[in-house]
Amino acid sequence: MQIIKDFFNYLADPRLFFLLSVAALVLLMWKREMFAGKAWGYGILAFLAVFLVFGAFDPNFLLIIAKPDNVPIVGLIFLIVFFTWYSLRQGVLNDRRIAAGLGPEEKEEADRVWVWPDLVYTELIALVLCSVVLIVWSIVLEAPLEQPASAAATPNPSKAPWYFLGLQEMLVYFDPWLAGVVLPSLIIVGLIAIPYIDTNEKGNGYYTIAERKAEIFLFLLGFVVLWCSLIVLGTFLRGPNWNFFGPFEYWDTHKLEALTNVDLSQYLWMRLLGTGMPEFWLVRESLGLLLVFAYTFVLPVVLAKTVFKGYYEKMGPARYYVGAFLFLMMMSLPAKMLLRWVFNLKYIVAIPEFFFNI
Amino acid sequence: MAVETKTVQPQEPAATRFWNWLTETQVWKSVFRHNRPDNDRNRVLVMLSNVFLHLHPVRIRKSGVKLRYTWCMGGLSFFLFLVLTFTGLLLMFYYRPTLEYAYTDIVGLREHVPLGIMREMHRWGAHAMVITVWLHMFRVFMTGSYKPPREFNWSVGVVMLVLTLLLSFTGYLLPWDQLAIWAITVGSNMARATPFLGYEGPGAALLAIGDVKLVHAGSDARFALLGGTFVGEGALLRFYVLHCVGLPLVIAVLMAVHFWRVRKDGGISGPM
């Protein structure tokens, strides 16, 4: 027992957790023909269910998943896993039909049916089922109410509502002005921009993977891995002081984690050149500023001439640059994570004088 | 002489006979302007003459009524929104948004209202709606339904997604317990780091006239959000008004636009 628990505690470490999620996504897209099989889909769900039941016997695990406000996230895990698999499966099935010259299944369902009774009855059933689920849920589980608000007693950990925990998790890697303001705004802008950037005419109104591989991979990376899985991480695996705790680990308030993170400028001036930090911030942070500038403004140009040449030609400059900018902003999170994990890098640019840390 | 043969009509079940009688009464006919939808003509009429059903088209792609294609998530989001509006209205009868009463009103709701599950339905319904809206977006993406001519409706959807999260966020504060104020404190602390507009945000120091700072703790983005420098009386009132009036109004209008556009863009998407 303990060995299994230790194993999962180990796997859940943010580094492994994140890298494994990305690896799983890559594998899923790559070997989708295999994973589309029903045995895989139901197998994975069954594994999750068994894990949940197995875990529920552990007091620490139970404490987290049975917290009333965390129950929806347990549901979310199952739903996201199921629907990711399901839409992939439908895509694969359609791709087979398309390859055989049949066209997507939706094409055969182009004829019209009467809304009354075909749709209204479906809606009625959905509505009744939804009501039943909600009512049972409400009877079984009481809404939480803690002690009255008190400005003096800060709970530890202090967590935002669960749907923002992905953003709170970003605070580990970025300062609030980025994690809490700029990046969320870019997520909204980026989502709105999707239909205007994506010029692929195929895959409009039916499931397919083969005809839109890149789009689907990017969306799944953003939505399932960076958004949903970080919420799961932030909810279940972050305890007091936002320290990491494995699913079967006790949330010890006194757990200490060594903070050994170093800024890029410290690396440069103290460790590499050994001259001590320059006085003037512009000189001190010149390397970091240069790197950030290059990442944001030079890299898209370089990519347009090399790896993304095809996209650049297909999309035209305006769409390409907006898209590349948004893409790089999304990738800045995994990039910063890797830099943190590999080099203990704290800030690439650190100008606390102006609250300008990146 | 021909013998009269008596044919025995099979008796219809009582429920059917009742239904047939009911739908012929004057009262019924005054409410529903058409006959029973058991032939094509009446199936059209039922959709056209009823203001609620009229959100739908009369006929629809076969793929569009399938769970396989829509996951029913848009419809459930809307249904949950209606449930939340109704249960929220009931909660408003019991709840006063002041430091003095907010918490005790919730306790009272729990202790004095028999069989009360309105608060539960409202809270779990809100969580569920966040999830259904995400899944709806997920399905729209996976079927490529945001592609022309539905770009704009996707954008409207994204705005509603943000509004759904904001509705949930503003509601989170109202019970005024530890969970509430600290979650909102963590969330709204972000606003003070807004570039230029938050007093701890990059660039805010530049907005000054001589020595006088324009952006300080008492004038920045967070102050505007909370109506104060911490989560207190002002924040409670602001969140209450936004939660019960402001945001629901905006999202309701956008839903009207959204549904209208689903139809004007050619109904549920499908391959050309």
Ligand code: HEM
């Ligand atoms: C408050 C939230 C929302 C409600 C109540 C809602 C409701 C609906 C409904 C009832 C439909 C009809 C088809 C279906 O059920 O799938 C629909 C379609 C659609 N929705 Fe939403 N929606 C919401 C949010 C969103 C979001 C967040 C997005 C995208 C980011 C979105 C984009 C679309 C698009 C593009 C369609 C057309 C799909 C097609 O033709 O296949 N909606 N919506």
